[in-house]
Amino acid sequence: MADVHLRINGVDRRLEVEPRVSLLDALRERLGLTGTKKGCDQGACGACTVLADGERVLSCLALAVQYEGREITTIEGVADPIQRAFVRHDGFQCGYCTSGQICSALGMLAEHAAGAPSAVTEGLAAAEIELTEAEIRERMSGNLCRCGAYNGIVAAIQETQETRVAERDVPTLVEGRR
Amino acid sequence: MKDFAYLSAPDVPTALQAIARPGARFLGGGTNLVDLMRQNIERPDTVIDITRLPLDRVEELPGGGLRVGALVRNSHLAAHRAVRERYPMLAQAILAGASGQLRNMATVGGNLLQRTRCAYFTDLSAGCNKRQPGSGCDAVGGFNRNAAVLGASASCVATHPSDMCVALAALDAVVELESVRGVRRVPLTGFHRLPGDTPQVETEIAADELITAVELPALPVAAASRYRKIRDRASYAFALVSVAAAMHARDGVITDIRLALGGVATRPWRAHQAERELLGAPATEESFRRAAEAELAAAVPQSQNGFKIELAQRAITATLRQLLTEGGAA
Numbered sequence: 001m002a003d004v005h006l007r008i009n010g011v012d013r014r015l016e017v018e019p020r021v022s023l024l025d026a027l028r029e030r031l032g033l034t035g036t037k038k039g040c041d042q043g044a045c046g047a048c049t050v051l052a053d054g055e056r057v058l059s060c061l062a063l064a065v066q067y068e069g070r071e072i073t074t075i076e077g078v079a080d081p082i083q084r085a086f087v088r089h090d091g092f093q094c095g096y097c098t099s100g101q102i103c104s105a106l107g108m109l110a111e112h113a114a115g116a117p118s119a120v121t122e123g124l125a126a127a128e129i130e131l132t133e134a135e136i137r138e139r140m141s142g143n144l145c146r147c148g149a150y151n152g153i154v155a156a157i158q159e160t161q162e163t164r165v166a167e168r169d170v171p172t173l174v175e176g177r178r
Numbered sequence: 179m180k181d182f183a184y185l186s187a188p189d190v191p192t193a194l195q196a197i198a199r200p201g202a203r204f205l206g207g208g209t210n211l212v213d214l215m216r217q218n219i220e221r222p223d224t225v226i227d228i229t230r231l232p233l234d235r236v237e238e239l240p241g242g243g244l245r246v247g248a249l250v251r252n253s254h255l256a257a258h259r260a261v262r263e264r265y266p267m268l269a270q271a272i273l274a275g276a277s278g279q280l281r282n283m284a285t286v287g288g289n290l291l292q293r294t295r296c297a298y299f300t301d302l303s304a305g306c307n308k309r310q311p312g313s314g315c316d317a318v319g320g321f322n323r324n325a326a327v328l329g330a331s332a333s334c335v336a337t338h339p340s341d342m343c344v345a346l347a348a349l350d351a352v353v354e355l356e357s358v359r360g361v362r363r364v365p366l367t368g369f370h371r372l373p374g375d376t377p378q379v380e381t382e383i384a385a386d387e388l389i390t391a392v393e394l395p396a397l398p399v400a401a402a403s404r405y406r407k408i409r410d411r412a413s414y415a416f417a418l419v420s421v422a423a424a425m426h427a428r429d430g431v432i433t434d435i436r437l438a439l440g441g442v443a444t445r446p447w448r449a450h451q452a453e454r455e456l457l458g459a460p461a462t463e464e465s466f467r468r469a470a471e472a473e474l475a476a477a478v479p480q481s482q483n484g485f486k487i488e489l490a491q492r493a494i495t496a497t498l499r500q501l502l503t504e505g506g507a508a
Contacts, residue, residue: 002184019184019225022212042213043280055282061212062283065184066205066227108278116257119273119413124262125508141413142277 002065008033009077017064024048024059027074035075035099046143049100050074056107075099080106081163085156093147101143105157108139109164131161179216186227190390193231194358197386199224204388206249206288209280214293217300219309233390236260242396248287248389252342253278255286265394266507267403267422271345274407277414287389289342290353290369291381295416296336297321307333308377322480324416327487329444334377335480337441338370339416344440345405346392347448348422354391355383370445399424399434402506406497408489417441419490421497427461442490449473452494461502463495470494
């Protein structure tokens with residue numbers, strides 16, 4: 001058994017697990033955080049996506065012991081306008097992939113904001129990459145939706161991104177008025 | 179998954195000592211090894227977690243190359259400004275592989291060591307000489323649409339799955355290996371072995387060695403480079419055929435060329451034959467096509483993958499044409 005300390009959704013958690021226990025199983029079976037879903041359990045579907053120190057990862061391929069001391073964010077720790085956007089745009093049907101979609105989208109938006117390119121980015125050396133629909137679809141390709149709610153998912157992410165860009169401009173305006 | 183002893187190595191010497199334990203394996207991002215352990219394809223007794231080793235930096239080398247630590251995450255390497263500007267084919271190749279989540283987890287060293295996705299390799303009820311030496315190859319005469327047409331043998335036709343390694347093969351990358359016995363450097367093109375009659379031995383790495391870095395030499399031609407990947411889906415699928423290419427032409431004559439193929443061979447395939455045809459040749463569609471045909475002349479199709487031969491030829495020609503007309507991906 002291994003003694004593992006994780007900071008999950010801002011709360012320090014300590015647990016005893018066998019080294020073979022995945023982060024996904026530790027979250028669901030040991031900590032009762034069942035918002036993170038087990039889909040394929042082999043890194044193919046994205047349903048188990050969580051954020052580790054803000055980066056999206058697959059908790060099914062992560063051994064809990066490997067994430068000792070890391071900051072983990074699951075859907076239970078997310079309170080973001082993107083959730084309402086998913087509702088507004090019908091970004092799901094059965095909902096099983098949704099927590100993974102949302103955690104993945106938050107990680108993806110952070111990657112984009114940090115300037116990371118994707119496989120469909122034209123001009124890899126460009127400083128600014130516009131988050132087009134094609135960019136969103138490519139960057140979210142690791143999250144499968146068996147119901148096929150992709151159009152709603154893309155629309156929800158697009159709206160979230162547009163709102164963020166608009167809000168990022170607000171403080172500048174307020175400052176300008178001073 | 180079988181239980182195992184777990185050890186997190188704080189530094190390289192500790193990791194290199196620990197690997198001497200029987201049945202010990204290094205664990206990086208886990209995107210391949212953990213999956214194979216869950217399927218009982220890999221059954222280590224001790225897992226040595228190396229993700230806390232200080233091998234996660236990209237450093238400039240004197241003379242203009244880059245030294246990439248073995249634990250640099252795939253996503254971080256693809257987003258690195260020097261890679262995007264000086265080796266765009268490498269950034270493109272990495273971004274063409276797996277998904278955002280997997281690229282955040284997967285390490286550069288682990289990418290070099292990833293196992294084939296041949297369906298029979300992970301099917302414990304099937305014959306696979308790579309998984310179980312002497313058990314035969316069920317891909318020959320079975321489902322072999324994804325199999326190799328270059329570098330295969332009677333005992334194994336499995337393709338190497340990596341996109342990143344195809345770019346590294348074209349870029350003359352060097353793999354740095356360390357063990358308690360010392361440090362040695364192996365060119366990427368000599369790192370992966372052809373299957374021959376020992377397909378279970380996939381690379382030159384010894385049981386006690388750790389990949390510590392991958393070095394990219396200064397290579398001006400690489401600034402004008404591209405990676406093209408052809409697959410069954412637009413995203414998140416392994417290559418049927420891929421091409422990594424860098425080309426420089428002056429006065430209509432090819433003065434420098436780097437070419438490698440993925441998805442068609444048992445290892446990341448440096449296209450030496452095509453390069454020989456192209457160097458000094460006119461930079462024309464005709465030259466590209468002739469070189470592509472020369473490279474695939476030795477190709478041997480299985481029952482379902484003959485389409486890869488023409489597809490590879492067309493992909494080579496199209497990639498070189500695009501380099502000529504549009505330049506590199508940067």
